[in-house]
Amino acid sequence: xxxxxxxxxxxxxEASRRGGxxxxxxxxxxxxxxxxxxxxxxxTTNGETRGRDxxxxxxxxxGNGAHVGSVKSSEVDPxxxxxxxxxxxxxxxxxxxxxxxAPILSGDEVPYxxxxxxxxxxxxxxxxxxxxxxxxxRGADQLYGFARHELDTxxxxxxxxxxxxxxxxxxxxxxxxxxxxxxxxxxxxxPDFVDVPTDSMxxxxxxxxxxxxxxxxxxxxxYETLMPPSTVADIMxxxxxxxxxxxxxxxxxxxxxPGGTRVxxxxxxxxxxxxxxxxxxxxxxxxxxxxxxxxxxxxxxxxGLDVERVDWIRDGTINALAYPRAAAAEFDVPVAIxxxxxxxxxxxxxLSDMIRRTERGLxxxxxxxxxxxxxxxxxxxxxxRDGVYLVEDGQVTGAVNNFRFNxxxxxxxxxxxxxxxxEVTLPREWGDWATRAKxxxxxxxxxxxxSVSQAQ
Amino acid sequence: xxxYGGGVTARRRVDPDFLGLPRRELADAALSAATAAGASYxxxxxxxxxxxxxxxxxxxxxxSVITREVGLAxxxxxxxxxxxxSHAELDPTVAAETAxxxxxxxxxxxxxxxxxxxxxxxxxxxxxxxxxxxxVDPFDVPAADKIAVLNExxxxxxxxxxxxxxxxxxxxxxxxxxxxxxxxxxxxxxxxRLQPTFDAVAVDAAAGTFETMRTLAPPxxxxxxxxxxxxxxxxxxxxxxxxxxLAEKTKAPSVVAGPTDLVIDPTNLWLTIHESIGHATEYDxxxxxxxxxxxxSFATPDxxxxxxxxxPVMNVTADRTVDFGLATIGFDDEGVRAQKWDLVxxxxxxxxxxxxxxAPRLGEARSNGxxxxxxxxxxxxxxxxxxxxxxxxxxxxxxxxIAKVEDGVYVVGDKSWSIDMQRYNFQFTGQRFFRIRDxxxxxxxxxxxxxxxxxxxxxxxxxxxxxxxxxxxxxxNCGKAQPGQVAAVSHGCPSALFRGINVLxxxxxxxxxx
Numbered sequence: 001x002x003x004x005x006x007x008x009x010x011x012x013x014e015a016s017r018r019g020g021x022x023x024x025x026x027x028x029x030x031x032x033x034x035x036x037x038x039x040x041x042x043x044t045t046n047g048e049t050r051g052r053d054x055x056x057x058x059x060x061x062x063g064n065g066a067h068v069g070s071v072k073s074s075e076v077d078p079x080x081x082x083x084x085x086x087x088x089x090x091x092x093x094x095x096x097x098x099x100x101x102a103p104i105l106s107g108d109e110v111p112y113x114x115x116x117x118x119x120x121x122x123x124x125x126x127x128x129x130x131x132x133x134x135x136x137x138r139g140a141d142q143l144y145g146f147a148r149h150e151l152d153t154x155x156x157x158x159x160x161x162x163x164x165x166x167x168x169x170x171x172x173x174x175x176x177x178x179x180x181x182x183x184x185x186x187x188x189x190x191p192d193f194v195d196v197p198t199d200s201m202x203x204x205x206x207x208x209x210x211x212x213x214x215x216x217x218x219x220x221x222x223y224e225t226l227m228p229p230s231t232v233a234d235i236m237x238x239x240x241x242x243x244x245x246x247x248x249x250x251x252x253x254x255x256x257x258p259g260g261t262r263v264x265x266x267x268x269x270x271x272x273x274x275x276x277x278x279x280x281x282x283x284x285x286x287x288x289x290x291x292x293x294x295x296x297x298x299x300x301x302x303x304g305l306d307v308e309r310v311d312w313i314r315d316g317t318i319n320a321l322a323y324p325r326a327a328a329a330e331f332d333v334p335v336a337i338x339x340x341x342x343x344x345x346x347x348x349x350x351l352s353d354m355i356r357r358t359e360r361g362l363x364x365x366x367x368x369x370x371x372x373x374x375x376x377x378x379x380x381x382x383x384x385r386d387g388v389y390l391v392e393d394g395q396v397t398g399a400v401n402n403f404r405f406n407x408x409x410x411x412x413x414x415x416x417x418x419x420x421x422x423e424v425t426l427p428r429e430w431g432d433w434a435t436r437a438k439x440x441x442x443x444x445x446x447x448x449x450x451s452v453s454q455a456q
Numbered sequence: 457x458x459x460y461g462g463g464v465t466a467r468r469r470v471d472p473d474f475l476g477l478p479r480r481e482l483a484d485a486a487l488s489a490a491t492a493a494g495a496s497y498x499x500x501x502x503x504x505x506x507x508x509x510x511x512x513x514x515x516x517x518x519x520s521v522i523t524r525e526v527g528l529a530x531x532x533x534x535x536x537x538x539x540x541x542s543h544a545e546l547d548p549t550v551a552a553e554t555a556x557x558x559x560x561x562x563x564x565x566x567x568x569x570x571x572x573x574x575x576x577x578x579x580x581x582x583x584x585x586x587x588x589x590x591x592v593d594p595f596d597v598p599a600a601d602k603i604a605v606l607n608e609x610x611x612x613x614x615x616x617x618x619x620x621x622x623x624x625x626x627x628x629x630x631x632x633x634x635x636x637x638x639x640x641x642x643x644x645x646x647x648x649r650l651q652p653t654f655d656a657v658a659v660d661a662a663a664g665t666f667e668t669m670r671t672l673a674p675p676x677x678x679x680x681x682x683x684x685x686x687x688x689x690x691x692x693x694x695x696x697x698x699x700x701x702l703a704e705k706t707k708a709p710s711v712v713a714g715p716t717d718l719v720i721d722p723t724n725l726w727l728t729i730h731e732s733i734g735h736a737t738e739y740d741x742x743x744x745x746x747x748x749x750x751x752x753s754f755a756t757p758d759x760x761x762x763x764x765x766x767x768p769v770m771n772v773t774a775d776r777t778v779d780f781g782l783a784t785i786g787f788d789d790e791g792v793r794a795q796k797w798d799l800v801x802x803x804x805x806x807x808x809x810x811x812x813x814x815a816p817r818l819g820e821a822r823s824n825g826x827x828x829x830x831x832x833x834x835x836x837x838x839x840x841x842x843x844x845x846x847x848x849x850x851x852x853x854x855x856x857x858i859a860k861v862e863d864g865v866y867v868v869g870d871k872s873w874s875i876d877m878q879r880y881n882f883q884f885t886g887q888r889f890f891r892i893r894d895x896x897x898x899x900x901x902x903x904x905x906x907x908x909x910x911x912x913x914x915x916x917x918x919x920x921x922x923x924x925x926x927x928x929x930x931x932x933n934c935g936k937a938q939p940g941q942v943a944a945v946s947h948g949c950p951s952a953l954f955r956g957i958n959v960l961x962x963x964x965x966x967x968x969x970x
Binding site: 001033035036037038039040041042043044045046047048049050051052053055068069070071072073074075076077087091094095096097098099100123124130133134137142144145146148174175176178183185250251252256257258259292293294295296368369370371372373374375376377379381382383385402404406408411432448450451452453454455456 | 509511513516517518519520521522523524525526527537538539540541542543544545546557558561562564565567568569570571598599600603607620621657659660661662663664665666667668743744745746747748749751754833835837872873874875876877878879880881883885903905907909935937938939940958960962963965966967968
């Protein structure tokens with residue numbers, strides 16, 4: 001297999017030779033993955049993969065308009081490149097005008113590691129996790145879970161000389177333990193599987209299953225609820241996905257307001273800041289745009305553009321919505337590109353401190369099957385999962401049945417009365433796509449549990 | 457009941473360029489290398505998946521991208537343990553090395569495996585070909601032509617009073633696969649599918665709010681003939697009526713929450729079937745393989761043949777042979793021929809969806825052919841067949857069902873869905889809700905969701921419509937497994953009448969009182 005940087009070069013040469021486009025952008029991603037999966041104290045499906053995606057984006061300029069053709073292929077044989085370029089240029093020539101047209105970026109510097117081999121991974125990266133799991137498999141609890149490690153190395157090259165490269169490591173370990181009718185879950189994100197605390201994760205699971213030795217049936221209703229960081233991450237990630245500027249400007253999202261958008265609207269008094277930042281320590285992600293197709297949040301014309309920190313909510317006030325360059329110009333607002341992480345500031349209290357200061361309330365573990373019910377207010381439904389605990393007089397006193405909830409992230413931020421310390425966490429529901437999150441715990445005085453779920 | 461189907465259709469042939477791949481050489485290289493390295497079993501899958509997504513916003517092009525994924529996957533059993541590896545390069549040397557990597561994975565993890573893998577027997581099928589039934593390959597149609605149709609349909613909606621924005625999305629997929637295993641089976645298959653949707657938005661700028669309504673056309677395993685023109689789907693009728701329905705919805709009264717009789721249209725009920733029956737009768741879920749992710753099922757093996765799933769009018773089949781079904785195929789990803797079988801008969805739970813590993817664990821002699829992988833880089837897992845509710849024998853119409861309701865709601869079109877991890881508690885919304893008064897429709901309602909426990913809901917099904925009400929709906933991207941995989945699946949059903957289902961007012965659920 002020839003190198004990804006060679007593929008980028010060959011694509012640009014072929015595009016120039018064919019001459020069917022005014023500009024060309026090529027995005028190549030080399031991907032190496034390894035995964036373990038287990039159920040009932042036994043390994044199930046495990047594997048390693050190697051793959052490559054090559055996307056050729058051709059741009060044909062006519063007057064002030066631009067026409068785009070984007071074709072992606074995982075074929076690695078260099079003989080496929082001419083066909084890929086031809087398909088992209090043909091698509092551009094026949095495409096209607098792109099609404100997100102903008103000048104593409106140029107450059108004259110080649111990254112020092114442009115031609116270096118891409119890093120790989122294999123199942124032996126899980127050696128430490130597997131060693132701890134082997135002990136766990138011999139225990140009394142039934143363990144289920146998944147560990148994955150992915151290394152995506154992305155190359156962006158343009159016919160205008162821009163060259164950018166970034167390796168994104170993504171990893172996670174999730175363990176679900178069952179004892180009798182009780183179920184508990186812990187999960188961590190990790191870029192490199194160095195020092196994954198699997199033993200302490202198993203100890204935490206045992207503690208939680210111990211809490212469930214006493215069970216309490218509670219009806220639906222509104223409860224004071226402590227949302228730990230994973231649950232806050234899942235809810236805030238959904239909020240982040242709806243913060244597209246164009247939709248809000250056009251009056252068709254929950255971030256729309258009479259005559260404009262909700263930017264400037266205050267959400268609660270805790271002074272929380274929700275932001276994405278490619279340089280966030282421990283949660284680093286691609287510092288430039290690598291878009292293979294356009295959407296309301298991203299534009300292929302912005303490929304290679306620096307991604308900066310964006311405060312979507314600043315000090316409790318909605319501060320920014322997502323705008324690629326063309327949309328930003330259209331609506332006369334700043335460019336705002338979401339990075340592939342989501343963070344929220346918090347307070348100083350640990351979750352255990354928050355539990356100690358709770359007279360009576362619910363402590364959640366994770367949320368599941370979160371879906372939008374009413375887009376006008378961003379009302380979401382979903383379920384609690386793998387551990388709802390009753391807190392009484394500052395202590396966990398038992399496990400409670402699961403619930404279906406109906407809540408809006410915007411309303412939760414309006415009603416939250418306390419935020420704990422912000423911690424790196426693994427979102428449970430959206431962990432397939434979003435593993436890089438840092439969130440506080442939140443205290444909600446009246447979390448709406450719409451009905452009881454019999455699921456355990 | 458078990459019907460062995462999945463014949464070869466004659467309308468189309470497998471594309472020559474896929475047949476031109478070195479399938480035999482790759483199979484020989486991978487399977488012999490796996491066997492030589494110690495595998496007791498191996499299979500090779502070459503998969504090429506072409507996907508096109510076109511999205512227009514208010515008639516302007518937002519996204520148009522074609523993606524082609526190609527690769528080979530080798531799955532092995534070594535000492536009763538699975539190993540898997542894949543690679544993007546279709547080269548015999550790479551195939552052999554990939555097979556050896558799969559063996560290494562199995563060997564490394566064998567000490568952690570407590571359940572020895574055994575495969576159910578299946579007849580050997582040598583060099584068989586299957587192609588789905590479609591007329592026009594969507595990938596033979598230039599993107600510009602597709603964009604033009606989406607633009608024209610968008611324009612019809614935008615021209616109507618009260619429609620402020622229109623989102624048009626078309627997804628097209630062509631799957632081509634070659635499968636070979638060490639038992640001697642080899643199959644080559646090709647199928648296509650399409651999902652066109654149009655979403656209209658009415659904005660009340662002064663109030664800062666909006667309302668939406670989407671077309672009801674389901675995804676289907678047909679070709680471009682489904683989208684262009686009215687021969688397969690009545691696009692003219694659907695696009696013509698949508699603006700007035702949306703306008704009526706914006707002014708509709710808010711529903712009164714509480715137990716309500718529902719007549720549910722197939723355009724909504726398919727999704728309830730998918731979540732509360734389709735996933736609940738997956739055997740891998742029932743025995744815990746998805747416990748940490750997609751979840752388990754209340755329908756555990758001890759309840760098979762015993763549990764009352766619903767009322768006596770409830771009959772549900774799983775079927776990988778139904779015409780234009782999204783999960784219809786000739787052979788699954790373990791070389792098992794497509795079949796049709798019962799899941800619920802006369803309201804009683806009688807069947808599971810299985811693959812070759814789970815069939816013997818359930819005590820079945822043969823897999824019913826539900827293995828599928830969505831990518832050459834993913835392990836095949838047990839996925840859903842087309843799971844469908846059967847109609848009544850007589851020709852009960854939707855109007856007949858509505859006539860049985862004094863005060864209720866007729867639910868049309870799917871929208872929001874959510875169900876718990878054991879498939880008990882679910883909540884669904886829809887596109888359109890019509891009040892039923894004294895057996896007749898009486899205008900639309902808004903802010904409606906229905907919430908129930910699976911067996912209570914199906915137990916409250918009083919009547920189903922006849923064959924004339926039966927429609928095939930479906931999902932294009934049903935998620936399951938880690939690493940995450942998506943699968944397309946259809947669900948057929950008639951209209952059906954349910955008594956006393958808990959209806960929520962979503963405005964009240966959000967805490968708004970006005």
